[in-house]
Amino acid sequence: MQKIIYLHYKFDSMFSQSEENYLKAIYHLGITSVNGVSTNAIAKKLSTKASSVTDMIKKLADKNVLIYKKYQGVKLTEEGKKTAALIVRKHRLWEVFLVEKLNFNWDEVHDVAEQLEHIKSSKLINEIDALLGFPKFDPHGDPIPDTNGNLHLIEKKLLSTLHINETGICIGVKDSSASFLQFLDKQQIALGQEVEVLEKEDFDDSMTIKINDKKMTVSNKIANNLYIQKQ
Amino acid sequence: MQKIIYLHYKFDSMFSQSEENYLKAIYHLGITSVNGVSTNAIAKKLSTKASSVTDMIKKLADKNVLIYKKYQGVKLTEEGKKTAALIVRKHRLWEVFLVEKLNFNWDEVHDVAEQLEHIKSSKLINEIDALLGFPKFDPHGDPIPDTNGNLHLIEKKLLSTLHINETGICIGVKDSSASFLQFLDKQQIALGQEVEVLEKEDFDDSMTIKINDKKMTVSNKIANNLYIQKQ
DNA sequence: AATATTTTTTAGACAAGACTAAAAATGTTT
DNA sequence: AAACATTTTTAGTCTTGTCTAAAAAATATT
Numbered sequence: 171m172q173k174i175i176y177l178h179y180k181f182d183s184m185f186s187q188s189e190e191n192y193l194k195a196i197y198h199l200g201i202t203s204v205n206g207v208s209t210n211a212i213a214k215k216l217s218t219k220a221s222s223v224t225d226m227i228k229k230l231a232d233k234n235v236l237i238y239k240k241y242q243g244v245k246l247t248e249e250g251k252k253t254a255a256l257i258v259r260k261h262r263l264w265e266v267f268l269v270e271k272l273n274f275n276w277d278e279v280h281d282v283a284e285q286l287e288h289i290k291s292s293k294l295i296n297e298i299d300a301l302l303g304f305p306k307f308d309p310h311g312d313p314i315p316d317t318n319g320n321l322h323l324i325e326k327k328l329l330s331t332l333h334i335n336e337t338g339i340c341i342g343v344k345d346s347s348a349s350f351l352q353f354l355d356k357q358q359i360a361l362g363q364e365v366e367v368l369e370k371e372d373f374d375d376s377m378t379i380k381i382n383d384k385k386m387t388v389s390n391k392i393a394n395n396l397y398i399q400k401q
Numbered sequence: 402m403q404k405i406i407y408l409h410y411k412f413d414s415m416f417s418q419s420e421e422n423y424l425k426a427i428y429h430l431g432i433t434s435v436n437g438v439s440t441n442a443i444a445k446k447l448s449t450k451a452s453s454v455t456d457m458i459k460k461l462a463d464k465n466v467l468i469y470k471k472y473q474g475v476k477l478t479e480e481g482k483k484t485a486a487l488i489v490r491k492h493r494l495w496e497v498f499l500v501e502k503l504n505f506n507w508d509e510v511h512d513v514a515e516q517l518e519h520i521k522s523s524k525l526i527n528e529i530d531a532l533l534g535f536p537k538f539d540p541h542g543d544p545i546p547d548t549n550g551n552l553h554l555i556e557k558k559l560l561s562t563l564h565i566n567e568t569g570i571c572i573g574v575k576d577s578s579a580s581f582l583q584f585l586d587k588q589q590i591a592l593g594q595e596v597e598v599l600e601k602e603d604f605d606d607s608m609t610i611k612i613n614d615k616k617m618t619v620s621n622k623i624a625n626n627l628y629i630q631k632q
Numbered sequence: 633a634a635t636a637t638t639t640t641t642t643a644g645a646c647a648a649g650a651c652t653a654a655a656a657a658t659g660t661t662t
Numbered sequence: 663a664a665a666c667a668t669t670t671t672t673a674g675t676c677t678t679g680t681c682t683a684a685a686a687a688a689t690a691t692t
């Protein structure tokens with residue numbers, strides 16, 4: 171008599187930290203494009219070499235989280251998308267936790283969340299979610315995928331695309347580098363504030379806006395990195 | 402003209418996850434003995450092979466966190482002790498966090514804390530410490546080292562060493578395996594409860610105690626794993 | 633003190649993940 | 663379509679951390 175043992179491979183997660191980082195990078199890169207994600211794009215995103223990427227995507231293809239045809243780039247499978255989304259979920263929930271509960275500023279959370287996102291415990295992340303009151307967005311305005319990896323996309327435009335007299339609410343940043351976030355802090359620009367476009371300068375694409383009841387001029391680079399929800 | 406670059410190796414931590422696990426194991430094993438910690442003891446603690454241990458302790462000796470002489474076992478240096486103590490600090494603070502803030506039971510925290518203890522961010526752990534109100538003990542009654550790695554030892558005895566009519570307070574467990582902790586839960590024995598020894602049985606070293614105003618008989622195995630603070 | 637046993641170390645191998653350099657495929661020009 | 667440029671892959675190497683098997687040292691036993 172022999173007992174059959176069912177291996178529950180999907181118990182929590184079967185991916186190494188490195189594999190998770192690749193999945194997340196491909197997920198982020200693939201979200202915009204309909205085509206496959208190129209080896210070089212992945213290498214650039216992860217600050218690694220194309221040859222290392224080729225090695226890893228072969229491994230991930232064997233694990234059925236992505237489709238790989240030589241020289242054709244890669245595409246995540248449904249399983250791959252879900253796995254990646256759940257890592258993103260963890261990352262963003264930890265960011266909210268750090269800001270809401272531990273007095274981190276929004277420019278300090280990234281590196282720590284980058285580590286915390288790899289902690290394997292579904293109870294842990296669900297309890298964090300509950301502790302925070304099931305937030306739907308992280309401190310940079312990015313949406314938090316639900317427990318199934320689905321995310322509720324919200325309509326948003328870059329500030330730079332608004333026309334004169336249009337108004338909206340500042341709901342996110344495209345560039346979430348510490349330097350940009352610190353710049354916004356200095357200018358007292360924060361998410362949730364109301365914005366109105368007063369003037370646009372053709373010469374350098376700068377624009378004059380009223381934000382938080384203060385009038386100010388922002389460069390195109392700034393306007394290109396602030397997401398606005400149209401009212 | 403050449404700029405001199407000072408490398409701040411001590412920034413946060415220069416140890417790999419594996420190195421940290423070895424340091425912690427040696428720290429725990431060395432706390433009791435005055436002699437060095439043997440290769441085999443480390444291998445057993447980490448469920449690895451003696452040959453792997455030899456490799457690693459050579460590397461750690463090169464990094465000046467321990468003293469190693471062939472066939473003589475190892476001893477942590479002051480730097481090694483501090484490094485290890487700070488990992489233990491993180492582990493125990495995370496355990497408190499999980500129990501106090503995330504509804505974990507004391508028998509569920511170990512594996513998750515084992516992962517969380519490797520997160521590198523001094524701000525993170527200090528904020529967790531503050532959020533918890535600077536606790537001095539973890540959920541199993543073990544002391545939490547301070548930011549310098551020092552720990553305040555408290556006088557405690559095993560329940561098994563108490564004599565008839567002696568009383569005390571249950572303040573910790575020696576064995577913190579899930580099965581022992583679940584057993585205590587079932588018996589409604591918890592830290593903080595008052596204990597009085599009513600009877601001791603010479604035959605099997607079991608003892609009858611009054612705990613939490615309930616009379617019960619506990620085996621020697623139990624009494625050997627419960628720490629009592631004498632009143 | 634000699635032998636047996638246990639512990640520890642060495643030597644060599646392996647897997648994961650990264651790298652360099654060169655080859656192959658694809659894309660772009662003219 | 664041929665030549666050039668870019669991207670991607672392959673082949674081989676390296677590091678970290680692990681392992682097995684065998685050798686060496688320390689400890690225990692007779």
